Amino acid sequence: MDLNTITEVVRRPSERPGADWHDGDAWLAGGTWLYSAEQPDLRRLIDLTALPWEPVVPTDDGLEIGATCTIRDLYAFPWPRDWTAAILFRKSCEAFLSSFKVWNAATVGGNICMSLPAGPMITLTVALEARYELWAPDGSVRFVDALDFVTGDHRNVLAPGEILRRVTIPGYALRGRTAHRRFTLTRLGRSTVFLVGTQRRGASDLALTVTAGTTRPVRIAFDSLPDARTLRQSIDALPAGVWFADPNGTPDHRRHLTRHFAEEIRRELTAGDLA
Incomplete structure (x- = not known):
């Protein structure tokens, strides 16, 4: 246009x-x-594409992703073998409702800053406990946890003129165990719900990230794997207003799918299957 x-x-x-x-x-x-x-x-x-920001940079502490990194570059990056959570990068890229042309242009930072419920880069970075580096017009820098960045449908914490510079993902999250579930009305459609369960290596905890079905990302954390009833009660305890409504699903439909897929994720991680 x-x-x-x-x-x-x-x-x-x-x-x-x-x-x-x-x-x-x-x-x-x-x-x-x-x-x-x-x-x-x-x-x-x-x-911003003229700025020399490296797209993907592995570090001793984990991973840095430049805000102008394209979805194509993120998808094509050769992940280290011990990064067991790397499958989430591919699955999140594949969750874009887009053609290869969009993949070649769309950026990680753009998808995050759009702050739409179905933004898959939001799902990815929240699930992997990322932090965002934000630059303000006055030259100051602040850091925000990915979970706290999006505040609602198409809303976030950015102030006027503030910019997302990079995303940092800690190494322990990249080496953890994961399970994911995503539902769409059509095979290549927009996500109705997108859930990711993560577990730290050698631990029995569970962090469940719920996106697409909610107006903002939600994380439900347990120190040890809960039973089915406890998990369901935690989902039901979420505020009614957090569930998203659009042509892809009603709040009740999305809550139902979240219960269903969360239990599948719990069982998968309990069984010790790597996603």
């Missing part, structure tokens, strides 16, 4: 691109959503 209100595109921003942020600006990374809808309030685009 043509954005006929845009009067300027900053092709080579500074290393701190928010320093001259003003109303009417928008960050441009892949642009796969930005160009898909009218943007009548925008006047200027700041192209």
